[in-house]
């Protein structure tokens with residue numbers, strides 16, 4: 066199954082808007098140094114808001130592996146929808162396989178798929194878990210995310226060094242306290 070986002074950014078409009086935005090803030094862009102900055106800004110934001118397409122490859126679970134599969138420390142960057150500033154951190158994504166197992170890299174790709182858009186950390190966590198549960202036919206899915214929000218550390222509250230942890234546990238991982246504990250301990254929480 067191919068996963069892609071059809072929306073193409075309008076780079077000409079984005080560059081013009083970036084130039085107008087800088088001008089409104091009193092940043093002149095007519096020097097040799099800043100002349101290309103609106104274009105760079107447009108490309109940088111488009112890159113961060115456009116997920117890369119990928120194939121959701123699965124394999125038959127011939128060995129009937131029935132314990133947790135868990136990818137830890139998946140780095141990601143996303144954009145907070147309130148300030149459009151980056152939040153960055155690590156995700157841990159795990160599941161209890163059913164008939165099929167998932168290509169491991171796809172756990173990281175699903176996180177990226179939902180991170181490349183204006184987001185909240187809670188929604189990123191829940192969307193990743195729900196999407197995997199729907200597509201995988203897994204007996205359980207768990208997602209834990211720890212992230213630093215630059216809107217909270219570099220400005221505003223300026224709570225330097227603070228991080229936020231969110232989790233979504235579905236199926237057996239939610240209902241069985243021992244499985245839940247095992248997941249959180251393997252996830253390093």
Ligand SMILES: Nc1nc2c(ncn2[C@@H]2O[C@H](COP(=O)(O)OP(=O)(O)OP(=O)(O)O)[C@@H](O)[C@H]2O)c(=O)[nH]1
Pocket residue numbers: 145146147184185186187214216217220221222
């Ligand atoms: N729940 C949640 N809140 C977020 C997330 N990212 C940013 N925020 C918060 O969104 C809120 C927006 O609040 P406002 O009071 O409208 O914005 P603000 O005046 O810039 O607030 P300060 O950041 O406190 O200066 C802030 O408290 C942010 O910390 C997120 O992923 N989840």
Ligand SMILES: [Zn+2]
Pocket residue numbers: 145146147148149150214216217
């Ligand atoms: Zn924010």
